[in-house]
Amino acid sequence: MHQAVVRLSGGRLGRLRRWLDEAGHRPETVLWFGESPTDVSGDTHAFGVEFVNAWIDKHLDMPSEAVGE
Structure with missing residues (x-):
């Protein structure tokens, strides 16, 4: 889990x-993004990681609790 979080944070x-x-709320999500899942192509997985990180970057000023609402 720790390695996945560090890898994803860049x-x-x-x-x-x-x-x-x-990771505290949905560890399976972090593991899916942090690993190489077999249920999607590598390109699709890479796109998902990039998309989520771009979304995070746009919401850095907001408290993390408010972003999920």
Whole structure:
């Protein structure tokens, strides 16, 4: 789990905070994004990770609890 969160954050503290929050609520989501799932293509998985990280970057000013609402 720790490796997945660090990998997904790309060294950005705001992303790290969001991924850690997600791990606390839905660890299976973090593991899916942090690993290489077999149920989708590598390109689809990479797109998903990039999409979520871009979304996180746009919402860094908001408290993490408010983003999910």
